[in-house]
Amino acid sequence: MRYREGDREKIGVLALAVICLVSVAQAQVADPTAPSKMQITSCQVYLTQSPDRKFECTAAVAEVCNGKEQCEMPIGYNLTSGKDVDPASGFLGKMVKITYTCGGVARQRGPYQQNEHASMILECSGLP
Amino acid sequence: MSAVRNALVCSSMLALGLASTGAFASSSAQPVDPQDYPKLTAKELGHIRHLVKMANQLPGDWSGFGSLLLLTERTRHFQVAFAGMTLALAQHQYTPAYRELYKEAIEAYIQKLQHPDIWERWMFSSRGGARGGLLEDMHPGWMDPVAKDNIMLKAYLLQLGAAHEMLYGDRKYDRPDAFTFLYNGYGYGNGLIKFTYSLGDIARIIHQEVVDSNYVGAACEPARIFWACNAPSSVGFMHYDHVHGTDYAAILPKMKRSWIEKGYINPNTYRHSSAIFTSWDDRGTGHRAVPQTPMANGIGGWSGMFNHAWDADFVKAAYLGVDGQDRNETLQFNLSGQYAKAWPAPEGNAYYSLQWGLFLAYAAEVGDKEAVDKMLAYAERNYGPVWENGEYYYPRNDDYAVDEQGNSRGVDPWTGNVLIPLARINKGGGFHKLYNELWGEEQYRQPYISDVDRLSTNVSQAFYDKNKDALIVTLSAGPIAARQVQFTVRQLDPGKVYTVTRNGKVLGRLDRKTGRDARKNASLAWREDDTVLITTEIATEQTFVISAI
Numbered sequence: 006m007r008y009r010e011g012d013r014e015k016i017g018v019l020a021l022a023v024i025c026l027v028s029v030a031q032a033q034v035a036d037p038t039a040p041s042k043m044q045i046t047s048c049q050v051y052l053t054q055s056p057d058r059k060f061e062c063t064a065a066v067a068e069v070c071n072g073k074e075q076c077e078m079p080i081g082y083n084l085t086s087g088k089d090v091d092p093a094s095g096f097l098g099k100m101v102k103i104t105y106t107c108g109g110v111a112r113q114r115g116p117y118q119q120n121e122h123a124s125m126i127l128e129c130s131g132l133p
Numbered sequence: 134m135s136a137v138r139n140a141l142v143c144s145s146m147l148a149l150g151l152a153s154t155g156a157f158a159s160s161s162a163q164p165v166d167p168q169d170y171p172k173l174t175a176k177e178l179g180h181i182r183h184l185v186k187m188a189n190q191l192p193g194d195w196s197g198f199g200s201l202l203l204l205t206e207r208t209r210h211f212q213v214a215f216a217g218m219t220l221a222l223a224q225h226q227y228t229p230a231y232r233e234l235y236k237e238a239i240e241a242y243i244q245k246l247q248h249p250d251i252w253e254r255w256m257f258s259s260r261g262g263a264r265g266g267l268l269e270d271m272h273p274g275w276m277d278p279v280a281k282d283n284i285m286l287k288a289y290l291l292q293l294g295a296a297h298e299m300l301y302g303d304r305k306y307d308r309p310d311a312f313t314f315l316y317n318g319y320g321y322g323n324g325l326i327k328f329t330y331s332l333g334d335i336a337r338i339i340h341q342e343v344v345d346s347n348y349v350g351a352a353c354e355p356a357r358i359f360w361a362c363n364a365p366s367s368v369g370f371m372h373y374d375h376v377h378g379t380d381y382a383a384i385l386p387k388m389k390r391s392w393i394e395k396g397y398i399n400p401n402t403y404r405h406s407s408a409i410f411t412s413w414d415d416r417g418t419g420h421r422a423v424p425q426t427p428m429a430n431g432i433g434g435w436s437g438m439f440n441h442a443w444d445a446d447f448v449k450a451a452y453l454g455v456d457g458q459d460r461n462e463t464l465q466f467n468l469s470g471q472y473a474k475a476w477p478a479p480e481g482n483a484y485y486s487l488q489w490g491l492f493l494a495y496a497a498e499v500g501d502k503e504a505v506d507k508m509l510a511y512a513e514r515n516y517g518p519v520w521e522n523g524e525y526y527y528p529r530n531d532d533y534a535v536d537e538q539g540n541s542r543g544v545d546p547w548t549g550n551v552l553i554p555l556a557r558i559n560k561g562g563g564f565h566k567l568y569n570e571l572w573g574e575e576q577y578r579q580p581y582i583s584d585v586d587r588l589s590t591n592v593s594q595a596f597y598d599k600n601k602d603a604l605i606v607t608l609s610a611g612p613i614a615a616r617q618v619q620f621t622v623r624q625l626d627p628g629k630v631y632t633v634t635r636n637g638k639v640l641g642r643l644d645r646k647t648g649r650d651a652r653k654n655a656s657l658a659w660r661e662d663d664t665v666l667i668t669t670e671i672a673t674e675q676t677f678v679i680s681a682i
Binding site: 077113127128132 | 275276277279280281317319323324325326327328329330334414
């Protein structure tokens, strides 16, 4: 079999492309058990008696947790600019709910009481 | 001349002979009689061993704690807490110069209080419900076992943590995460969550809850305040204040005054309402008291044994009741076996076994030796005490049948594991001393012993007498036989010379400057780190006195 001039280069480039494609494909399925990274989609503090009164905290949680496989997030007044947004409602009066995705799969944690002594542990492993 | 010489020789020989018997341990050391100092008996040592063994069971191993009494929160954490305080009392009054055994066990009990098997029960209690007439249905509840109410757990975190700080000068419980409660269950809840508190957080929260209730107290279950449940935290404030310089204990007389003014305690009849219901939303309003009962019976001992520390005269008077009637009736109730018949349901039997133990512990604290002796004799006769690997305790027995002489074998673990041992060890005013004879830097710097092999050796006495500058230590054989044992003496003053006696005979002299025992006794050795290693046989009881000359 005779090769025309330039065939070797073409074959080489083709082989390289195949190798690259295979390696990319392998990378995508190489470790199906590897935990994915989280992306925070929402965080809200809301009043138990008035659920429509909500306080946005997505950015605060995203700053700590985005891109991690597991994240321990304090859920105290750090989520509401360092203050109690409704002192009269007491410990049971303010709830925190966080949603996030892991590899495209949505997860929810909370609602739990906003609490200076509590941390939610957000994870991408285990049950969604 | 020869007569004079002979007399001198004889007197010298006599002096040497006396010295060798220890009658004069040294030329200037003050005489020390070990019998003048507290000492644990064999049974008391057996109780200590049992409590230490239970403390050191692996996390989640609740062998021996199982109770017939099925309170929502169960009784394990009460056993844990009272066991820890029993060890604290023994540490303080019998072996203040031997700490490692007690310190580690108390820490283990504090750790146990953070185990999910203990604190997760709060998820039931925090929901409340229609029983009690406050709600029409169960509330969603809350997980955090410290944030609000649940004094029946957090009082003991404060009490044990503060006692540990007072005894050992160790501030480990001041860390922000000293008390950590992690919920990682799958089947319930809205995801993993962790609650962290320092001892100071817990003290502050309890104090605030008492203030917010108009000095009625911190609630046990939501909207239910028990006089008994507040006693452990009340005295816990005393230790906490001592260590931290706070004044939380100022609320104790305010609480008592509040209860009297509101009619919940009658100071003339010594009747009280053991529980006060509050509104669901506000512990300071909607108060409703349950019917009054004598403070001596029921669960009166629960508060009495601790409140004796700050209100001794009233608590002792309440124990007796008018003309001693309450004490006499309760003692008769317990010794006649009526306690075992009082509530036919099996769980009720266990409840009355608890009351039996609480009254015994109350009697011990107020120094009613007659009652204590009678009840201990009843326990010895009926409760089937066992010796097991050096431990001595009264195993659970659900047989509450009563014979014609009033004997019943029925005993629940809170009483059999803890309250009977506590009463035997407490010779009167034990908690009063624990909360009023407080330790600090002076005690932490005193000589003490360590590195004792727990299997081969019991320490029944370890006491430093600062007035005589003498350390008194008594050892006896533990459950595992050994021919010889060793222990380390720490914090002796290397600038001083000490005489060591064993069982009344001079063993040798410790002189750091010479670097060795003057008599070249192999059983005594100063070491490079300024500690002293003592080696001794242990087949029979060995009492050492280490006195500065």
